Amino acid sequence: xxxxxxxxxxxxxxxxxxxxxxxxxxxxxxxxxxxxxxxxxxxxxxxxxxxxxxxxxxxxxxxxxxxxxxx
Numbered sequence: 001x002x003x004x005x006x007x008x009x010x011x012x013x014x015x016x017x018x019x020x021x022x023x024x025x026x027x028x029x030x031x032x033x034x035x036x037x038x039x040x041x042x043x044x045x046x047x048x049x050x051x052x053x054x055x056x057x058x059x060x061x062x063x064x065x066x067x068x069x070x071x
Contacts, residue, residue, distance in 0.1 A: 001049045003068065009042040018048060018062050027052060029062035042067075 002022050009016030009029070017026040027050070034040040042048065047068040055061040 001051060001064075003047065003049050006042045006044055006046045006048060008044050011041040016042060018050060018065070023052070023060075025060075027060055027062045028055070029065055033061065033063045034065045 002020050004018040004020030004023075004027070006029075007017040007019045007026055011031075014031040016029055018029050019026050029042070029050070031040045033050070034042060042065070048062075048065050049068055050062040050065040052060045053063045
């Protein structure tokens, strides 16, 4: 598992980016990659844990995203 901080997330559009010191570039995250039931969203500055998996185009995407703390 990697750890990082939510750079930004749009609840309306259902995606955003996570920054991590262990990854060279910000990591794309979709709402479907966030663990939990019901409405799934993230807040700017939230600390999270996540894994990276390739999306349909082979680009890295955050999956199994779990909140560690509120912003």
